[in-house]
Amino acid sequence: MEEIFGREGLIARAHPEYEYRPGQIQMAEAVMHAFEDRHHLIVEAGTGTGKTLAYLVPAVAAALGRGARVVISTGTKNLQEQLMEKDIPFLQRVLPKKFTAAYMKGRGNYACLQRIKRAENAPVLEGLDDVDYFDEVRQWARESQTGDRAELTELPEKLSFWRHIDARTETCLGQKCPDFDPCFITRMRQRAQDADIIIVNHHLFFADLALRGGEYGQVIPDYGAVIFDEAHQIEDVAAEYFGFQVSNYQIDDLLRDLQLLPINDSSVNKELTRAAGRVSRFADNFWLGFKEGRGEDGRAPILPGTFARRKQNDEIEATALGDAYLSLDGALERMETTLDALRDKPPEVDNLIRRVRELRFALEFIVAGDDKRYVYWLERRGRGLFLRASPIDVSALLQDKLFDRVETVVLTSATLASAGRFDFIRRRLGLADMDEQGEPNPLADKTNELVAPSSFDYQKQAVLYLPSKMPDPRSPQWTEAAADEVIRILNVTRGRAFVLSTSVSGMRALYERVAARVDYPCFVQGDASKSWLLDRFRATPNAVLFATASFWQGVDVRGAQLSCVIIDKLPFAVPTDPVVAARQRFIEDAGGSSFYEYSVPQAIITLKQGLGRLIRSTTDRGVLSVLDPRLRTQAYGRMFLNSLPPCRITNKLEDVAEMFADEFNVQSSKFKVKRARKDSALASPDFEL
Numbered sequence: 207m208e209e210i211f212g213r214e215g216l217i218a219r220a221h222p223e224y225e226y227r228p229g230q231i232q233m234a235e236a237v238m239h240a241f242e243d244r245h246h247l248i249v250e251a252g253t254g255t256g257k258t259l260a261y262l263v264p265a266v267a268a269a270l271g272r273g274a275r276v277v278i279s280t281g282t283k284n285l286q287e288q289l290m291e292k293d294i295p296f297l298q299r300v301l302p303k304k305f306t307a308a309y310m311k312g313r314g315n316y317a318c319l320q321r322i323k324r325a326e327n328a329p330v331l332e333g334l335d336d337v338d339y340f341d342e343v344r345q346w347a348r349e350s351q352t353g354d355r356a357e358l359t360e361l362p363e364k365l366s367f368w369r370h371i372d373a374r375t376e377t378c379l380g381q382k383c384p385d386f387d388p389c390f391i392t393r394m395r396q397r398a399q400d401a402d403i404i405i406v407n408h409h410l411f412f413a414d415l416a417l418r419g420g421e422y423g424q425v426i427p428d429y430g431a432v433i434f435d436e437a438h439q440i441e442d443v444a445a446e447y448f449g450f451q452v453s454n455y456q457i458d459d460l461l462r463d464l465q466l467l468p469i470n471d472s473s474v475n476k477e478l479t480r481a482a483g484r485v486s487r488f489a490d491n492f493w494l495g496f497k498e499g500r501g502e503d504g505r506a507p508i509l510p511g512t513f514a515r516r517k518q519n520d521e522i523e524a525t526a527l528g529d530a531y532l533s534l535d536g537a538l539e540r541m542e543t544t545l546d547a548l549r550d551k552p553p554e555v556d557n558l559i560r561r562v563r564e565l566r567f568a569l570e571f572i573v574a575g576d577d578k579r580y581v582y583w584l585e586r587r588g589r590g591l592f593l594r595a596s597p598i599d600v601s602a603l604l605q606d607k608l609f610d611r612v613e614t615v616v617l618t619s620a621t622l623a624s625a626g627r628f629d630f631i632r633r634r635l636g637l638a639d640m641d642e643q644g645e646p647n648p649l650a651d652k653t654n655e656l657v658a659p660s661s662f663d664y665q666k667q668a669v670l671y672l673p674s675k676m677p678d679p680r681s682p683q684w685t686e687a688a689a690d691e692v693i694r695i696l697n698v699t700r701g702r703a704f705v706l707s708t709s710v711s712g713m714r715a716l717y718e719r720v721a722a723r724v725d726y727p728c729f730v731q732g733d734a735s736k737s738w739l740l741d742r743f744r745a746t747p748n749a750v751l752f753a754t755a756s757f758w759q760g761v762d763v764r765g766a767q768l769s770c771v772i773i774d775k776l777p778f779a780v781p782t783d784p785v786v787a788a789r790q791r792f793i794e795d796a797g798g799s800s801f802y803e804y805s806v807p808q809a810i811i812t813l814k815q816g817l818g819r820l821i822r823s824t825t826d827r828g829v830l831s832v833l834d835p836r837l838r839t840q841a842y843g844r845m846f847l848n849s850l851p852p853c854r855i856t857n858k859l860e861d862v863a864e865m866f867a868d869e870f871n872v873q874s875s876k877f878k879v880k881r882a883r884k885d886s887a888l889a890s891p892d893f894e895l
């Protein structure tokens with residue numbers, strides 16, 4: 207690894223800006239040993255470690271040496287693109303041995319040749335613009351080598367008809383499809399088959415893992431090893447794909463695809479139209495019965511007694527929603543029977559029968575709600591209503607489907623440890639010393655770990671400001687006090703800040719109280735798309751951005767434009783969230799402490815993600831601030847502080863101002879740091895020009 211990453215190594219010779227980083231070499235060696243010893247590995251590698259090359263180089267060596275493909279799964283599209291467009295081409299130039307890499311996205315990104323043909327005669331277009339756009343897409347699909355919608359740069363990002371022509375699993379005819387050979391998914395799979403390294407994202411990886419061994423949907427070719435970057439996200443993604451889901455969109459799509467069946471017999475068509483009408487009516491009635499999930503995040507539990515309840519005489523009685531379900535299921539069954547009775551069925555009919563059966567099975571599972579290993583919940587998103595059953599604990603599933611089957615799995619992220627330990631991530635993913643039944647877990651010994659040191663000098667580059675007089679975040683005075691403190695900090699850093707909140711209502715409350723009282727341009731999440739807001743933030747001097755969860759990770763703003771990250775409260779997962787509540791209950795029922803075993807370590811990882819937005823290079827510097835006094839006043843606060851980058855901690859605003867004194871002196875020799883005056887601290891900034 208020294209020959210590659212050392213001061214005179216291959217990479218240093220090829221890249222003039224390359225920095226020697228001991229943490230990078232340590233990580234690369236650990237990954238290499240994991241491949242050699244056929245072990246698993248957990249590595250926390252903070253920003254500035256150079257972790258991408260540290261796992262890519264050993265991955266290439268292992269793929270070429272062992273002849274087994276290595277899959278790299280990322281949490282964000284940005285990282286996938288960075289790997290494919292920068293890191294891999296760079297290594298293909300620099301490394302002495304040649305290797306190939308393929309990029310696989312989720313099936314929804316690709317056009318389906320069959321569905322495009324069917325859409326030509328179907329009512330999927332909503333306006334005149336759509337007609338033009340559809341013509342362009344049809345033309346493009348004839349010429350494209352990949353069918354990836356990212357190539358359609360001239361068309362709007364959101365095409366209303368795309369969901370009717372994409373290559374999603376549910377509608378795919380598989381090998382029975384007349385377009386199977388030229389199909390973009392088949393071609394993508396072939397490219398991946400020929401590659402040494404395959405780049406995917408977590409959603410595709412777990413969708414594929416859940417379907418492995420089945421007839422439909424599996425797209426990733428067999429692999430010998432997997433590297434998960436941004437591995438702190440995989441528990442949630444795995445839970446999504448190992449569970450069951452039914453949505454109103456699924457039924458709408460089913461009914462529309464029924465209309466498009468290539469059947470010329472008018473009496474059969476009449477019968478199918480009647481069946482579709484019944485399903486549509488009963489489905490509307492069913493969805494209208496749900497009142498929950500209209501809150502801030504649209505998630506609510508499906509409580510026992512929703513579909514049936516026990517009467518006093520112990521008999522079970524269906525509720526109104528239960529009756530609606532029975533009617534819907536009856537209509538779906540009738541549709542299934544009608545389709546099944548057709549003679550000389552085209553493959554589209556078999557596909558529809560399969561979808562109806564899967565839908566009925568999932569719906570029955572959710573309505574029964576009696577498998578204690580699952581949490582039953584619903585989510586509203588826009589016009590969509592999703593009913594879900596998610597496994598509460600994915601550790602056994604991951605052991606069985608992933609860690610026992612794949613020889614080497616590397617889990618890496620900038621944030622995996624709390625207070626330097628990996629107990630949390632090990633427990634959540636099935637790599638802890640003891641398994642679910644309290645038996646020794648052989649996977650624990652098969653999994654090494656490393657915290658790779660960062661190359662940043664946090665003592666010099668960052669200061670952690672913890673204001674001393676904040677009230678309890680649950681008190682009514684908190685929001686005003688937090689807004690005042692944000693204003694004080696912004697006046698010292700001259701804007702150039704992210705103000706990150708743990709809830710949308712908290713974000714709006716701070717934005718409304720702060721924006722009108724500072725002279726800096728303020729942006730707030732929700733007013734425009736995330737990418738637009740980030741572009742504006744980067745381009746606007748002294749800007750301030752108020753945001754929530756989606757800006758806590760995967761956002762990269764380098765340089766002085768982002769000199770301050772303020773976090774309002776410790777980011778404990780919302781206890782009313784049905785999945786979080788179920789996980790906490792599960793730990794308590796097993797005799798553990800859900801607060802110390804789940805809430806605290808999970809919040810530490812989220813806080814580290816948020817604060818990680820600040821220092822992105824060796825020349826960045828700035829202030830981190832957490833307004834939540836529990837960091838200082840509660841015993842568990844020490845666990846948070848021990849997990850943060852080793853920077854100076856202060857409760858004095860003058861120390862923060864000092865951090866920027868040089869910078870502002872360069873701009874104006876008259877700049878002078880003033881001590882905050884008690885009475886006028888809010889009216890005037892803490893410095894003068």
Ligand code: SF4
Nearest residue numbers: 318319378379383389
């Ligand atoms: S194989 Fe599936 S995805 Fe490909 S063209 Fe046919 S139906 Fe569409």
